[in-house]
Amino acid sequence: MKEVRLGLLGLGTVGGGTVNILQTTQTEIQRRLGGKVSVKVEQIAVRDLNRARPVDTTGIDLTTDPLAVVNNPNVDIVVELMGGTTLAKTCLEQAIQNKKHIVTANKALIAEHGNELFKTAEAQGVMIAYESAVAGGIPIIKALREGLAANQIEWLAGIINGTGNYILTEMKKPGADFSQVLKKAQELGYAEADPTFDVEGIDAAHKLTIMASIAFGIELQFDKVYTEGISKVTGDDIQFAQKLGYQIKHLGIAARADNGFSLRVHPTLVKDSVLIANVNGVMNAVMVAGNHVGQTLYYGPGAGAGPTASAVVADIIDVIRALRQPQEDRVPGLGFALDQLTSAPVVAIDDIKSAYYLRFYAKDHAGVLAKVSSIMAQSQISIELLHQEPCADNEDDATIVMITNKVQESTINQAISALESMEEIDGDIMRIRVAGFK
Amino acid sequence: MKEVRLGLLGLGTVGGGTVNILQTTQTEIQRRLGGKVSVKVEQIAVRDLNRARPVDTTGIDLTTDPLAVVNNPNVDIVVELMGGTTLAKTCLEQAIQNKKHIVTANKALIAEHGNELFKTAEAQGVMIAYESAVAGGIPIIKALREGLAANQIEWLAGIINGTGNYILTEMKKPGADFSQVLKKAQELGYAEADPTFDVEGIDAAHKLTIMASIAFGIELQFDKVYTEGISKVTGDDIQFAQKLGYQIKHLGIAARADNGFSLRVHPTLVKDSVLIANVNGVMNAVMVAGNHVGQTLYYGPGAGAGPTASAVVADIIDVIRALRQPQEDRVPGLGFALDQLTSAPVVAIDDIKSAYYLRFYAKDHAGVLAKVSSIMAQSQISIELLHQEPCADNEDDATIVMITNKVQESTINQAISALESMEEIDGDIMRIRVAGFK
Structure with a gap:
């Protein structure tokens, strides 16, 4: 039976949850792996060696030095659950250089430094798995x-x-x-x-x-x-x-x-x-x-020890299954082959199109709604839904709520400026985008 | 570039959808596969060679003999979309003997004959993928x-x-x-x-x-x-x-x-x-x-050409990625290694425990509800929710609706028999189970 050895960085909520799953659900995981692989936690980097642990760490080497884990020749997969984008980044870079596979729950690190990390990982022939970084236990x-x-x-x-x-x-x-x-x-x-x-x-x-x-x-x-x-x-x-x-x-x-x-x-x-x-x-x-x-x-x-660790351990199982798979056959880290990523631009928020919800307080005078409607019409914005009711705390004012058709964000912003300059309107206008999907 | 050759059994709704995806979404799929594999539809078994097709079949060999497809040495993966459990079963057994991998949308075949099919497939070292057999486009x-x-x-x-x-x-x-x-x-x-x-x-x-x-x-x-x-x-x-x-x-x-x-x-x-x-x-x-x-x-x-074919093509991509993976490292067909499956019994419906919704019509007389409550109490069933209203079409009758606590099915059935023997209750009692989850 092959042994796969894990090195954990961090033994907090998610780290404790991960060790807990590996200990308590070992039988079920072994039934899936067909008893051909055993998973062993070799070493864990913790902040304080003397702190009480949520799990039994008997037989596991604890250290306060995360670099010791990524440099440990007896560690095959580094499981990074410490968070942050400085020390965690250094550790993962070093782990990748050492040709260790990575499982991480660190969304900030992937989102901010993933482009370089995945490139280096590909060059070194190792995987970076990060299911737990998004939406906790949901396998999204x-x-x-x-x-x-x-x-x-x-x-x-x-x-x-x-x-x-x-x-x-x-x-x-x-x-x-x-x-x-x-x-x-x-x-x-x-x-x-x-x-x-x-x-x-x-x-x-x-x-x-x-x-x-x-x-x-x-x-x-x-x-x-x-x-x-x-x-x-x-x-x-x-x-x-x-x-x-x-x-x-x-x-x-x-x-x-x-x-x-x-x-x-x-x-x-x-x-x-x-x-x-x-x-x-x-x-x-x-x-x-x-x-x-x-x-x-x-x-x-989307969070919590159990759900997040569920995704961490699923990643560990995935990595184990892919260890002997030719690298070019593995699912690419970012879903698409790195050399196939496009750099199509992200459009500015002013250029998006959306329907909008607007809510504001206006003097309850004759002609106010006509003035509001006229400003909207000038910007070619049509009002799809309108609701007006007296303000609860000021009987001279009315609350006006509307939903517009789909227009460009810069257009609605111009209309909002025009509305806010109306003397009959009190205070700022609340604007919330309305989802286009049904 | 490696070429993977598909043989389709069936070119109906799902078959047409599958060919359509392979033709129209080729670029996106190639970006995922890194341009290292090309997917070719080599041959399709159809019912009638002269029928109009929902997709362009230029360059694809059409045959009316599904066995020709599973015996075709130029086919690597057999994609079974013909349905049924007789000819489809014969074809897949033959395909497996020929060491071809299988992608199928055939839920009846897997549910009724999967145990043997997966055993033979394991012995022959081939995969059977069936994502599309359950809940259409959902990757469940x-x-x-x-x-x-x-x-x-x-x-x-x-x-x-x-x-x-x-x-x-x-x-x-x-x-x-x-x-x-x-x-x-x-x-x-x-x-x-x-x-x-x-x-x-x-x-x-x-x-x-x-x-x-x-x-x-x-x-x-x-x-x-x-x-x-x-x-x-x-x-x-x-x-x-x-x-x-x-x-x-x-x-x-x-x-x-x-x-x-x-x-x-x-x-x-x-x-x-x-x-x-x-x-x-x-x-x-x-x-x-x-x-x-x-x-x-x-x-x-859960159905339709696009959603079901989406799952079929995802399976094709999965199978392609796993072709060179050692068999024991692949995800087992039934999720668990075949020799790890348990044969724990399926309990009889009489032995399950559930809360129940009961609805019946009763004479709107004094004492009826007391009699009903007494029958329920005798069976140790408590009534958690009760709603009574006059029948719309018979003013002498009342409709009585209740939700019970969680009891064994045989217990509720006994109570229902006792209720149905009451002369004040008209007709049968409707019984619907109430989900235990929240």
């Missing part, structure tokens, strides 16, 4: 790279940050507002003390970058992703959207555009009848549309 | 065999017949009844002239058999699947279920049970808040629960 990387390989992918749209989806779900409750719900999320451990990374869409942008690359066969382009957070969405917006038959979701969207690709993360109105509108709480889901398959959706828990 | 076989390979699968539940789901969705409309909606489905081409196969759950049982095998590592046991159709579900049942917060779905369910496994297809009440309750029309979806990942769901079109 495998679906995009293999399951839908017969398709030209047209677009994908995902709820790929559980914190944000939890907050938007809780905000459906009457009277709930963002800061109050965020506080609750922090108390429950769903949100960090500094929630920027999740709430402003940076984490989602990392995942979107990776999915876009393998969906379209383009380079990883994290710096080109347009990112807009959910902190300005109000409870009122969520209620109004529901009245119009929509839910507000924080989506990462990658789509083919007229002259390239559109990559963006922003709050989005999605029709109730679309399945992803019904994905609530901390759960993740990704819709993928292919030219032959049509629309598909993949749903599951 | 890949998710179960590879994406969730780190898990012990606890249960799965799927809407795996689009015809049935279309009918149940249409029956939500007030006044709609089964036979009327079935007629509409037939007119739209969603249902066959003889709808038995879809409506009575036989098609779903084939797919469930396959998913259960690769989820649990058990032999294919189609003859053990309990199957109950949707033809007795009334529009009233659907309306009552909705009033209680449920949707009725025709689910295929495979679950671990006390002393084995439970494999069954039947109408099922599913809570509105569960994502699969929101899957409507002809779409398919499969929920899978793993011990580490928790609940995941896979959704997409």
Whole structure:
């Protein structure tokens, strides 16, 4: 029986989950591998040798030096679960130089430095597997790279940050507002003390970058992703959207555009009848549309020890199966052969086309709606849905909510400027994009 | 550049779709394969050489003899899209003897004869790929065999017949009844002239058999699947279920049970808040629960030329990638190594435990409900939800709807017999199982 030896970098939540699966589900994994391979955790790099462990580490060599793991001649596969883009990058570069295969959950590292890492890995003949980097336990990387390989992918749209989806779900409750719900999320451990990374869409942008690359066969382009957070969405917006038959979701969207690709993360109105509108709480889901398959959706828990480690161990099994496969026959790291990646441009957010939800407060005077309509008409924007009601806290004002037809973003922005200069309109206009899919 | 030569059996809807993808999406597929392999359709077995074709067959050898294809020395992979379990079986057995790899969309053949086919294929060193046999374009076989390979699968539940789901969705409309909606489905081409196969759950049982095998590592046991159709579900049942917060779905369910496994297809009440309750029309979806990942769901079109061919071509790409892989390293056909399959028993339907929805008509007399409650109490069944309303067409009668706690099927059947013997109860009692998952 062949032995495959793992070196782990990190023994936190996901590292502990990974060791736990390897220990408790060994029989089931052996039944799949046909008893021909045994998987051994050889060494683990930890922060502090004296800390209490969530798992039994008897017989495993613990070290505080991650470079010792990547340089260990007895390690075949390096499993990187430490996070960050500096030391982790150094370690993986060194591991690749040492011709060790990589399994990593590090979305930031892949999104920001993947282009170089995959090139070096190809030159060294090793694999980098990263299923756990996107949407936790959902095997979305495998679906995009293999399951839908017969398709030209047209677009994908995902709820790929559980914190944000939890907050938007809780905000459906009457009277709930963002800061109050965020506080609750922090108390429950769903949100960090500094929630920027999740709430402003940076984490989602990392995942979107990776999915876009393998969906379209383009380079990883994290710096080109347009990112807009959910902190300005109000409870009122969520209620109004529901009245119009929509839910507000924080989506990462990658789509083919007229002259390239559109990559963006922003709050989005999605029709109730679309399945992803019904994905609530901390759960993740990704819709993928292919030219032959049509629309598909993949749903599951996007974070946590068990789900993330489930993807890590699936990657370990995949890597083991491919060890003796000729390199050119393996599924390429980014789904497409590296020399086949295109560098089609990512279009500026001003150039995308979308329908828009607008919400603003206006004096409840005769003629105001006529003036608003006239400004929209001047920009060739048509109003598809309109809802007006008195403001709850100011009887002289009305809340006006509308959904427009599909127009260019620069056009709606001009119209918004014109509306905001109307003296009858109080404060800023809230603008949220409306999903084009049904 | 290496050439891989395909021999197709069948050029109907799925066969035409497969050739169409290979012709129109060649560039994208080549980008994935790195330009190192070309895929050629060498020969196709058709029913009638003179029939008009949905695709251009210039340069492809057409024959009416499927055995000519499986015996053709210039064919590397046989793609079986003819259906049926007699001639198709003979052809695949011969192809395997000739050491040709198999891609098939034939769920009946795999479910009923897969055990022998996979054994022979292993002995001959060839692969049998069948992603398209279950849930059309959804890569659920890949998710179960590879994406969730780190898990012990606890249960799965799927809407795996689009015809049935279309009918149940249409029956939500007030006044709609089964036979009327079935007629509409037939007119739209969603249902066959003889709808038995879809409506009575036989098609779903084939797919469930396959998913259960690769989820649990058990032999294919189609003859053990309990199957109950949707033809007795009334529009009233659907309306009552909705009033209680449920949707009725025709689910295929495979679950671990006390002393084995439970494999069954039947109408099922599913809570509105569960994502699969929101899957409507002809779409398919499969929920899978793993011990580490928790609940995941896979959704997409379950039939049609494009979606099914998308899965066929993904299989072709997978087989091509694995051609030079050592056989023992390949993903086993049934997910687990053949010598690791267990033959744990499938439990009888009488022995499963479930919550139940009961609906019946009773005389609107004092004391009837007390009598009903007393019968339920005698069987140790508790009533979790109860709804009573006057019958629309008979003011002396009341409709009584209830949902029970989880009890053994034999227990509820005894209670139903006792209820049906009450003189105040008119006609049969409708009994529908209620899903245990949330």
